[in-house]
Amino acid sequence: MRPEKKSAGRVAYDRVLRALLYFCALLTCALLVLLIGYIFYRGLPNVTWQLLSTQESFRNDTIGILPNILSTLLLIFGTLLLVLPLGVGAAIYLTEYARNKRVVEVIEFATETLTGIPSILYGLVGMLFFCLALGWGSSIRAGILTLVIMTLPTIVRTTQESLKTVPQSYREASLGLGSGKWHMVRTVVLPCSVDGIVTGCILSIGRIVGESAALLYTAGSAGILSRNLLQALESSGGSLTVALYMYSMERGEIEVGFAIASILMILTLLINLSAKFLGAKLKKN
């Protein structure tokens, strides 16, 4: 270190750059706040109890999105229920058990490629296979399975990344104490990678909530309440995003669209927060 004085030019350059960075950060925040603010501003006044608690009635000429909320929740939890064990299991196999490095590399490359594929392709395949070939028609279950295929790469990737960050020394310590491999994974590796798995879930939830194209193909756009879970799975049901598209684009109900958008945002926030909470809880035990 030389005790040399900074030249005036350097000081100015420093300041300009710093100002630019501040500006970028400020702009990002402002955009985000403005967007959310605008959606809530336009949407929240239109969120009524009736909207939330009924289905659409042509006879009363009222709009209700309860079936869409339920469909969305069903899609999210149904997908996570299937994709988590599958994806986490695959990731554990790939990082902890698989011995053939080349096969692992190929699979990793494939999952990476799959994450980048436009969702409409998944929708097309899902429709061709689940709806037509299996004869399920437009149904939530076809939607769930399509979403499982779509989010699987994300879960596998994020879980794998997270497993890889668990220090090798923990594994050695556990095995050195006489643990079996699965015991080691269950008691040491998985608890350490909960964060990554939660991140994968949040990303997946984001994808599910934001998905419209693939779901239009597979789960349809119906807004009718089902009597029970089984019936709900077998029948068509539009998610909130699909409903948002339908109301605002097909029917010109822009205000309802903003209301749905507000609800969607609140819902996503709640689910993400609970995922984080659950993760923290899991990690503690």
Next chain:
Amino acid sequence: MRKTFDAELLELNEELTAMARTAQDAIDVVTESLSSDDEAAAKAAIEMTSSMDQMERDIENRCLQLLLRQQPVARDLRAISAAMKMVTDLQRIGDQAANIAEISLLLSRQGVVKVPQDIGIMSCKAGLMVKQAISAYTGRDVETAHAVVNLDDEVDDLFSQVKRELIEEVAENKDEADSSIDFIIIAKYLERIADHAVNIAQWAIFCVTGEL
């Protein structure tokens, strides 16, 4: 690797050699003073041995520093610990030489000149042993060290012989009993010097083989 350490070990060798040379010179000079009745030579010998005190302290200091800083093991540990022991033997050799020089001064004041021939031989041999013992150490030479150990027997034999001769001398010539006893003491000192040289040689052997 460990260049500084090796250089310091070399310096330690040089210091030991210098001290041994001083001891050896003192023995030579003192022998000279005995046979030539030279007071100045005896004084010079005392002077020489007194400088050995400082040498001993310097070498001990250097050894302690090396132990502290380098934490030597194996041959380095043996070399340094041997040096610490040897320096004491060298110091004793110096003391014995000084003692002989003092007796020599006394004798020359009394005007005694006739030194038994064997004492001269003893003194030569003892000086040689000191010299060889040190070179066995610095050269890590076990053979030379063994040679020094063997020489000791000759010195011991010489001592017995000198003793016998002097006893006869005393019996024959009671007037010179005084100086005869002085000569026996000198021979004893020389015999002790040879013993110390043997010690040094044994440290040299330890330094190479680790055998005590």
Next chain:
Amino acid sequence: MDTHETPVITAKGLELWYGSAQALRNVDIDIPERKVTALIGPSGCGKSTFLKTLDRMNDLVPGVTIKGSVRYRGQEIYSPEVDVTWLRKQIGMVFQKPNPFPMSIYDNIAYGPRTHGIRNKAKLDEIVEKSLRGAAIWDEVKDRLRKSALSLSGGQQQRVCIARALAVEPDVLLMDEATSALDPISTSKIEELIEDLKNSYTIVIVTHNMQQATRISDKCAFFLLGELIEYGDTDQMFSVPRDRRTEDYITGRFG
């Protein structure tokens, strides 16, 4: 030298390859009971590899081939009928960097016993206290057993790791440069601990620190390029080594 030492571990003609690179060449060694045996040698000489063959940690490395015999109390440990988890319970390992699990101190120590099926709370409490006492860290942590083990200092973490290893009541304790990441005070605490532990355990340590090997080991083995060059009493090896290469290495004039 005590000629009636019973070897706990005996290796004969042990050879090991990582792929096509040979890491151990024809190693013959008897590790005596309740003694500290130090493995020394330059980096990459095979001493850590050898240590890991003793509790079969090398199984984790892909592409390892092992020939020859390693017997633990007469049992050939590389024979197919040996249960690796049993072996690793008998032969505990402490690693170079302290590696406590990101759990509470209590759970770290209880991890091993729980793995081996102990669920009883009172029994676990007893084991935890005994192990922490055994590793000379009980007094420092008894009031914060529920705190994360990662909140401890490096030296404390390493002693927790030793306690964790002791908790499964092993017979042999392997330590792979267990103090190289620690400050001098923590190091001397662990060295003292090793002196204590050798009354009840057979200990094998890998160390780069010659002074440490001379301070705490009874037996010393010098490895070079995968070969066991010299093996004998530590006192003898550090005063009069038999092999020129050992002498060059321990006096720091190697290569």
